[in-house]
Amino acid sequence: MADDDGAGNWCLIDSDPRIFTELIKGFGVTGVQVEELWSLEKEEFEKLKPIHGLVFLFKWRPGEETVGSLVQDSRQIYFAKQVINNACATQAVLSVLLNCNHKDVQLGEMLYKFKEFSADFDPTMRGLSLSNMDIIRQVHNSFARQQMFEFENSSNKSEEAFHFVAYVPINGRLYELDGLKDGPIDLGKCGEDWITAVKPILESRMTSYATGEIRFNLMAVVSDHKMKLEADLEKLQSNLSDLEGKLSKLDTKKDTEAYLKLKNEYATVELKMNEANHQLRVEEEKRLRYKIEHAKRDHNYLPMIVQLLKCLAKDGRLVELTEKAEQRQKAVTAA
Amino acid sequence: NILAGLPVEVDLNQMLDEAAVSSLSSNSQLLQQLRPFLPPGSENENTSERLRETLTSPPFQQALSSFSTALQSGQLGSMMDQLGMADALDAAGQGDVTVFARALETAARAGTLQDNT
Structure with a gap:
C-alpha cells in the first residue's frame, strides 16, 4: 500500500509485466517471467501455462470484506507481513516465488538463503527481515520511475493507494497472500487446475468496482517461455533424429506399413517443431521490443x-x- | 471566472498538437539537428518516423511535462548557462514560459544560442 509518509525508502514501481520480469531476474531467480492478463477468458490462461501464481493489483479501500478463512498456523506457507509501504509489489511477487515448487523455477542463491534463514520466523519477523534485505530493496528501487529533476518543494501529487496481493496454489489448496492481513487466506480446495478455482474469486472482486473504473490489473508469474520452447525444441530434435535412424534401417519395400507409420510420426514431429520455432521467434521479437521500450524509458530527454x-x-x-x-x-x- | 487572471502552469506538451508534430517531423533541417538526441529505436525506421514517434511517446511527454514544471518553478535559471542558453537565464528565473520563449528567440536572432554538446 502506498502512503506518503517516508515510504521507508522503497519507491513505487509501475505495474508493468516487463518491469516485474526484470525485477525477478534482479533477485537472481531464473526460469520465470511475468505476463499481463487482459481478461479472465480460459484461453488467456491456457496459453500462459504453467502459471505459478497470480499478482492482482487494485485500488486499496479500507474495510474491504475478506472472503475465505484466515490460516492460523501458516508454517507450511511462506507468508510475510508487509511492514514497509510501497514494498507490496516486490512482496507479492516474492510470495509467489517463495511458495513455488515447480521444476522450471530456480530461486537462486539469494532468495534460497533468505527462505532458509527466515523459515522459522513468524509473519511479522519475516516481513521485517525482508524489508531489511538491502539487496532486495536495491533491486526494487532500481525500477523507480525516472525523474528528470529533483525539486525542493515539488508538489507531491498524492498517489492513490494501490495494493498488490498474490494468489497461489499450495499443496492442493488455493491461498490469497496479502501482506496487510494477519495471515494467508485459505480459499478452499483446488485441483491441479487451480485457475478454475481462482477465476470466480477474481471476477467477484473485479465486479465490486464501479463499472468503467479500471482500477485493477492482473499479472501471471509463468515459466520462462523461451527456456521452455528451447527445451521442447531440443527434445523434438532428438525425436526427429531417432525417427530418421529408424527410417534408414527399414526396408521400404518389405515393411510398407511400418514405413508409413514412421513417416507419419516424422511429419507430426516436424509440424510441432515448426510451431515451436514460430513461437520462439514471436518470443524473441517481444523481448527485443521490451528492450527498446526499456531504452526509451531510460533515455535522457x-x-x-x-x-x-x-x-x-x-x-x-x-x-x-x-x-x-x-x-x-x-x-x-x-x- | 476567478481563475482567468491568474497565471496558469503551462505544460509544453500542449504546443505539440497533431499539426505541430506533423510539421516538425517533416522539417528536414530540424530532423538533422534532433537526430543525435533521439532515444534508441528501431533503426530501420526513418528519422521522420522516429521523431514523430518520440514526440508522441509517454516517456518523452513525461520528460517535457517535468521540464515545464521545472521551468515554471524558476529553478532552472542556474542551468541555462550549462544548456547553452545563457541569455535566457533571467527569463528562466522568472518562471514564465512565454517570457522564456521570447528571450530564446531574441538570443537566436542575436546568434548567441550555443549548440548542444
Whole structure:
C-alpha cells in the first residue's frame, strides 16, 4: 500500500509485466517471467501455462470484506507481513516465488538463503527481515520511475493507494497472500487446475468496482517461455533424429506399413517443431521490443528538449507555439 | 471566472498538437539537428518516423511535462548557462514560459544560442 509518509525508502514501481520480469531476474531467480492478463477468458490462461501464481493489483479501500478463512498456523506457507509501504509489489511477487515448487523455477542463491534463514520466523519477523534485505530493496528501487529533476518543494501529487496481493496454489489448496492481513487466506480446495478455482474469486472482486473504473490489473508469474520452447525444441530434435535412424534401417519395400507409420510420426514431429520455432521467434521479437521500450524509458530527454526549443527559437516559432500552449492550458483550466 | 487572471502552469506538451508534430517531423533541417538526441529505436525506421514517434511517446511527454514544471518553478535559471542558453537565464528565473520563449528567440536572432554538446 502506498502512503506518503517516508515510504521507508522503497519507491513505487509501475505495474508493468516487463518491469516485474526484470525485477525477478534482479533477485537472481531464473526460469520465470511475468505476463499481463487482459481478461479472465480460459484461453488467456491456457496459453500462459504453467502459471505459478497470480499478482492482482487494485485500488486499496479500507474495510474491504475478506472472503475465505484466515490460516492460523501458516508454517507450511511462506507468508510475510508487509511492514514497509510501497514494498507490496516486490512482496507479492516474492510470495509467489517463495511458495513455488515447480521444476522450471530456480530461486537462486539469494532468495534460497533468505527462505532458509527466515523459515522459522513468524509473519511479522519475516516481513521485517525482508524489508531489511538491502539487496532486495536495491533491486526494487532500481525500477523507480525516472525523474528528470529533483525539486525542493515539488508538489507531491498524492498517489492513490494501490495494493498488490498474490494468489497461489499450495499443496492442493488455493491461498490469497496479502501482506496487510494477519495471515494467508485459505480459499478452499483446488485441483491441479487451480485457475478454475481462482477465476470466480477474481471476477467477484473485479465486479465490486464501479463499472468503467479500471482500477485493477492482473499479472501471471509463468515459466520462462523461451527456456521452455528451447527445451521442447531440443527434445523434438532428438525425436526427429531417432525417427530418421529408424527410417534408414527399414526396408521400404518389405515393411510398407511400418514405413508409413514412421513417416507419419516424422511429419507430426516436424509440424510441432515448426510451431515451436514460430513461437520462439514471436518470443524473441517481444523481448527485443521490451528492450527498446526499456531504452526509451531510460533515455535522457533533456538534451533533446533543449535542442528542440533552440531550433524552434531559431525558426522564430517558439513564442507563437508557447503562446498557443498557454491559451490551451487556460481553456482547460477554465473549463 | 476567478481563475482567468491568474497565471496558469503551462505544460509544453500542449504546443505539440497533431499539426505541430506533423510539421516538425517533416522539417528536414530540424530532423538533422534532433537526430543525435533521439532515444534508441528501431533503426530501420526513418528519422521522420522516429521523431514523430518520440514526440508522441509517454516517456518523452513525461520528460517535457517535468521540464515545464521545472521551468515554471524558476529553478532552472542556474542551468541555462550549462544548456547553452545563457541569455535566457533571467527569463528562466522568472518562471514564465512565454517570457522564456521570447528571450530564446531574441538570443537566436542575436546568434548567441550555443549548440548542444
